[in-house]
Amino acid sequence: MATGFATEVLPAARGHARFVLRRPGLLLSLVMFALVLLAALFPGLFTDDDPLVGTPREKLRGPSAEHLFGTDQLGRDLFTRVVHASSLSLRATFVAVAVALVVGGLLGLVSGFFGGWLDDVVMRVVDVLQAIPRLLLSLALVSALGFGTTKVAIAVGVASVAGFARVMRAEVLRVRSSVYVEAARASGVRSGGILARHVLPNASGPVLVMAALEFGIAILSVSALSFLGFGAPPPTPEWGVLVADGRNFVATAWWLTTFPGLVIAATVLSANRISRALDGERRQDR
Amino acid sequence: MRRYLVRRLLQAVVVLWAAFTVSFIVLFLLPGDSLSIKLGGLEGTATREQIDAVRGANGLDDPIHVQYAHALGDALTGDLGTSAQTGAPVAGTIVDALPQTLQLTGVAMVLAVLGGGGVALAATFTRLRALRQVLLSLPAIGISMPGFWVGLLLVQVVSFQWGLLPAMGNEGWESVVLPALTLALPAGAMVAQVLAKSMTTALAEPYVETARAKGAGRVRIHLRHALRNASLPALTLAAVVSGNVLVESVVVETVFSRAGIGRLTAAAVDNQDVAMVQGVVLLAALVFVLVALVVDLLYPVLDPRVGRAV
Numbered sequence: 142m143a144t145g146f147a148t149e150v151l152p153a154a155r156g157h158a159r160f161v162l163r164r165p166g167l168l169l170s171l172v173m174f175a176l177v178l179l180a181a182l183f184p185g186l187f188t189d190d191d192p193l194v195g196t197p198r199e200k201l202r203g204p205s206a207e208h209l210f211g212t213d214q215l216g217r218d219l220f221t222r223v224v225h226a227s228s229l230s231l232r233a234t235f236v237a238v239a240v241a242l243v244v245g246g247l248l249g250l251v252s253g254f255f256g257g258w259l260d261d262v263v264m265r266v267v268d269v270l271q272a273i274p275r276l277l278l279s280l281a282l283v284s285a286l287g288f289g290t291t292k293v294a295i296a297v298g299v300a301s302v303a304g305f306a307r308v309m310r311a312e313v314l315r316v317r318s319s320v321y322v323e324a325a326r327a328s329g330v331r332s333g334g335i336l337a338r339h340v341l342p343n344a345s346g347p348v349l350v351m352a353a354l355e356f357g358i359a360i361l362s363v364s365a366l367s368f369l370g371f372g373a374p375p376p377t378p379e380w381g382v383l384v385a386d387g388r389n390f391v392a393t394a395w396w397l398t399t400f401p402g403l404v405i406a407a408t409v410l411s412a413n414r415i416s417r418a419l420d421g422e423r424r425q426d427r
Numbered sequence: 428m429r430r431y432l433v434r435r436l437l438q439a440v441v442v443l444w445a446a447f448t449v450s451f452i453v454l455f456l457l458p459g460d461s462l463s464i465k466l467g468g469l470e471g472t473a474t475r476e477q478i479d480a481v482r483g484a485n486g487l488d489d490p491i492h493v494q495y496a497h498a499l500g501d502a503l504t505g506d507l508g509t510s511a512q513t514g515a516p517v518a519g520t521i522v523d524a525l526p527q528t529l530q531l532t533g534v535a536m537v538l539a540v541l542g543g544g545g546v547a548l549a550a551t552f553t554r555l556r557a558l559r560q561v562l563l564s565l566p567a568i569g570i571s572m573p574g575f576w577v578g579l580l581l582v583q584v585v586s587f588q589w590g591l592l593p594a595m596g597n598e599g600w601e602s603v604v605l606p607a608l609t610l611a612l613p614a615g616a617m618v619a620q621v622l623a624k625s626m627t628t629a630l631a632e633p634y635v636e637t638a639r640a641k642g643a644g645r646v647r648i649h650l651r652h653a654l655r656n657a658s659l660p661a662l663t664l665a666a667v668v669s670g671n672v673l674v675e676s677v678v679v680e681t682v683f684s685r686a687g688i689g690r691l692t693a694a695a696v697d698n699q700d701v702a703m704v705q706g707v708v709l710l711a712a713l714v715f716v717l718v719a720l721v722v723d724l725l726y727p728v729l730d731p732r733v734g735r736a737v
Contacts, residue, residue: 265445266445266449268442268445269442269445269446269449269712270449272442272446272670272712272715272716273446273449273670273708273711273712273715274667274670274671274673274674274711274715276671276674276675276677277674277677277692277707277708277711278708280674280677280692280696280704281450281453281454281696281704281705281708282453283696284454284695284696284699284700284701284704285453285454285699285701287699357571361571361573364573364575365573365574365575365678368573368575368678368681369677369678369681369693369696369697370697371696371697381573381575384573384575384576384579385575387579388579388682391579391582391583391587391594392583392587395583398576398579398580398583399580399583402573402575402576402579402580403576405573405576406571406572406573406576409571409572409573410567410568410571413567413570413571414567417567
């Protein structure tokens with residue numbers, strides 16, 4: 142590589158660092174998000190305790206140096222439970238975003254590229270889906286699919302498909318009429334090749350940014366559904382479930398609902414802040 | 428104008444029909460039909476023949492397009508089937524629960540418009556950069572808060588620590604305040620976001636410059652000139668926001684143990700009572716379509732330029 146590390150990669154990285162350092166909120170969001178990701182992947186880094194086994198003697202203790210977030214009615218350390226819950230909750234969020242991105246993106250791609258009656262049908266379905274609030278759509282899907290973290294994640298993802306399909310379609314329509322696609326077509330490249338080599342890479346920018354924006358929404362939907370009791374069955378820690386468990390002690394043990402909820406809110410805030418930065422950068426690129 | 432009205436009404440009917448069809452496909456064609464769930468407890472005691480008899484009586488053995496035609500015909504006459512949990516008609520149950528939820532969501536919408544509008548106006552009016560920054564960051568925070576958590580925090584502080592308002596139930600106006608505030612937070616954040624953006628756009632328009640040149644005060648420019656034009660884009664959001672508020676009531680009514688559509692929905696999903704879930708989906712689509720229709724009809728009244736184009 143003649144362009145080299147020192148002349149291109151380094152200045153770009155320095156530019157990114159300066160961009161972040163000038164924005165303390167963004168920096169804080171990146172740190173918070175990195176911590177949550179680490180907690181999800183390596184819970185052992187943060188705590189040695191068992192999220193499922195408590196010390197009954199120490200039940201319902203308030204926050205202290207020993208138990209950062211206090212303990213629950215069975216004497217389990219709440220911080221440990223929140224750390225372990227992040228793995229299940231984040232996994233569900235990733236699944237939801239992936240489902241929305243892949244299914245919605247493909248629908249939009251096919252619909253925009255081939256046009257005709259297929260496009261009409263897909264877009265009319267998208268219209269209807271957008272007339273039903275997403276949370277309700279995922280509730281309906283959950284009542285059809287059944288309960289559990291994965292099913293909740295799929296339901297949340299499918300409920301967001303419409304927006305992705307619409308954005309992808311608009312982008313495909315823009316790219317389809319561009320000169321390089323016409324050139325590829327004129328030189329005899331088949332539809333499949335054009336779709337995969339030219340249209341998909343050039344049209345996927347906006348849906349990828351949308352996926353980042355979707356992240357915060359998906360965390361909220363997944364945790365709302367698990368708060369309502371449609372996610373993981375009881376002893377397994379999940380963010381929404383932790384808040385629901387603490388609900389019975391809301392008058393006596395404030396920490397049981399406050400801390401897990403605070404972690405959810407902080408994660409959503411960071412995810413939203415980061416995706417807004419990504420969105421802004423994309424606009425500047427144009 | 429009349430042709431426009433007829434066309435819009437037709438569109439509304441098509442969306443409702445499509446919502447019915449989509450929910451029928453999702454709820455009745457996916458594995459696990461409601462009756463086998465209802466009979467789930469009986470599997471041990473009921474004989475194969477008895478189960479088949481009940482299936483036959485409920486038309487579950489008919490081909491799917493026959494079932495669909497039956498359901499659609501019934502829905503057109505206002506019959507949305509019977510609830511698998513209670514055996515009561517779905518339409519009646521929803522109508523009975525509706526007033527409680529309409530009261531709650533109505534108060535929430537008023538709070539959202541006042542609060543969100545207030546924040547947006549203050550943010551665009553103030554000359555203090557720091558204050559503007561703080562006000563403009565409020566909506567992003569409001570949208571990131573899980574509703575169930577906000578509700579529980581309010582219960583903790585207002586009901587238990589201060590002993591001010593009831594933590595649960597449907598009794599009296601006091602019981603509406605906290606759930607309505609909880610619902611209003613994300614809705615108000617959305618209003619504030621959109622209004623702040625359109626106010627900024629409106630304030631950069633030439634007519635603002637003209638008004639300023641003619642010596643109009645800042646308050647007059649903001650309220651009489653900019654706000655009137657800026658509130659139109661915010662109005663188009665009304666259908667989405669009211670649909671969201673209606674559905675958020677599933678979470679909020681659960682947190683505050685209030686009776687209403689939200690609790691009904693949560694219980695229906697919990698029991699996989701598909702007829703009831705479909706009823707709520709249709710209700711949400713109806714609300715969306717009605718609000719969108721009203722906004723579309725109001726638009727030419729509020730903005731004469733649109734009226735002439737129709």
